[in-house]
Amino acid sequence: MKGLTIGQVAKRGEVNIETVRYYERQGLIPPPPRRESGYRAYPEETVNRVRFSKRAQELGFSLKEIAELLSLRVGPDTVCADVRKRAVAKIAEIEQKMETLERMKEVLAGLAAECERRGPVSECPILEAMESEEDVDAEG
Amino acid sequence: MKGLTIGQVAKRGEVNIETVRYYERQGLIPPPPRRESGYRAYPEETVNRVRFSKRAQELGFSLKEIAELLSLRVGPDTVCADVRKRAVAKIAEIEQKMETLERMKEVLAGLAAECERRGPVSECPILEAMESEEDVDAEG
DNA sequence: ATAAACCCTGTACCATGATACAGGGTCAAG
DNA sequence: CTTGACCCTGTATCATGGTACAGGGTTTAT
Missing domain, CATH: 1.10.1660.10 (Multidrug-efflux Transporter Regulator; Chain: A; Domain 2)
Structure with a gap:
């Protein structure tokens, strides 16, 4: 075939x-x-x-x-420098995503573990943990 | 206020x-x-x-x-074990995502670097690199 | 006490990423 | 040489995640 x-x-x-x-x-x-x-x-x-x-x-x-x-590849219409630029931009995006995922994962792991030990009753554990690690630029 | x-x-x-x-x-x-x-x-x-x-x-x-x-928290209606189970499931999902992102990142980095040196003209660099690293279970 | 800026509910509409036919031609096995 | 499974184009419909009013009340600064 x-x-x-x-x-x-x-x-x-x-x-x-x-x-x-x-x-x-x-x-x-x-x-x-x-x-x-x-x-x-x-x-x-x-x-x-x-x-x-x-x-x-x-x-x-x-x-x-x-x-x-x-x-994303070098070809007749796409020059190397352009490909590189776009690749690098995507890498930055990906790293950003990975960092956020890493934080989420840590928070969830902590939640699961903590729960095991004593049972937390925070209103919203995920948020509290995520916030504490990020730069909260809340201006009025 | x-x-x-x-x-x-x-x-x-x-x-x-x-x-x-x-x-x-x-x-x-x-x-x-x-x-x-x-x-x-x-x-x-x-x-x-x-x-x-x-x-x-x-x-x-x-x-x-x-x-x-x-x-996702322990409360009146949600018991600890359940929270833990859901957290663990989400962690697995997150790890999966992170792995895929990691591979994408490596591929893009390779693409950018390679391009610098000699200019590859593979049909679809991204795919070729991603495939080589994953278990392709394509049965007819 | 009045205008600009803001908020309310409710409903309509939009883009994205599909998914589902309708109406008709093709392929493969018996 | 037919029958069921499959493919074609084209158009309609759907779910998700918003966005945009309309019509009407509220707040705030002057």
């Missing part, structure tokens, strides 16, 4: 068929070649694009951002 | 006034006490709830999940 059908891509990527077509429209996956019949014939790679997209989405990236990530 | 107005909360939380009311409807912030006039009078804490909500959202948590995080 010369390529995967949309159904196979959907199944392996664990998304709906309609979602695959939707991703194509949104530029997340390139329009695949067609068979005589008009059926899409996808390369294996497409499955990974779909999976990557799903993961990235769970990390709060929009489809537009994901499309950009997937197309 | 006995509490913040909705406008003050919105401004400090860097969201729209309508969003504050929306968050209230969605259970992210508790219905505040009212003044004689019916005006909402928020405690300072609300601003932090709003900010936390915004951050968590950027990490891919839904408003529903955020509401749960914010209410």
